Amino acid sequence: MREMHDNIKRRGLMLVLSAPSGAGKTTLSKLLLQNDYHLRSSISVTTRSKRPEEIDGKDYCFISIEEFKEMIANKEFMEYAEIFGNFYGTPKVTVEKVLEAGEDVVFDIDWQGHKKLVGTAREDVTSVFILPPSKYELYERLKSRHLNEEDMAKFRQERANDEISHWHEYDYVIINKDLDESLSKLLAILRAERLRKNRRIGLSSFVGGLLNQDV
Secondary structure (H helix, E strand, O other): OOOOOOOOOOOOOEEEEEOOOOOOHHHHHHHHHHHOOOEEEOOOEEOOOOOOOOOEOOOEEEOOHHHHHHHHHOOOEEEEEEEOOEEEEEEHHHHHHHHHOOOEEEEEOOHHHHHHHHHHHHHHEEEEEEEOOOHHHHHHHHHHHOOOOHHHHHHHHHHHHHHHOOHHHOOEEEEOOOHHHHHHHHHHHHHHHHOOOOOOOOHHHHHHHHHOOOO
8 A cells, every 4th residue: 555645744653553363453563565656664683593495584583692681781671571582672773763854663572672662762663452352262373373383372371461561551452354554553553653743853944934825
């Protein structure tokens, strides 16, 4: 989807998607990127091992625990968290460049990361929590994803309650019954949030010029 613009300069936003594992946020994040040309993916730094299909620098930036801790000490992260024994974090510099250019960044992070982003950059954050239609469907997705990892599937399913309990901390909530419908809702949220007057930093200049126009 390529949107029409009125040439009024705006600051980009950080679109945060969170959900219990298996609710579909990663799939929705990828669909958003395919359907909006002004959206960029936040590439997290992580200490977990690279999977065979992943590309370093594209899917994640893979570093050691020592390197990660050094970045924490240097305050290089917008947010970071430990998830399932591994560390994940979002570098400040890259995201800030995108926002200043008037483009938007989508974050596929958990409630811990969301809380830290809101604590440091509330005006730039729009957050959406993705809920599954039922616990049964969530568990079925987890079982199919971790067919040979029953213990991990069980752990993630048990963790779901804790994750879901943070739904009220988000700006929007979507029940992901149908991917196309959920994608449509996310695109609508994105369009509306881009029109917020505090993000349209060129609006004051435009209005000033409008008021001074002679008719």
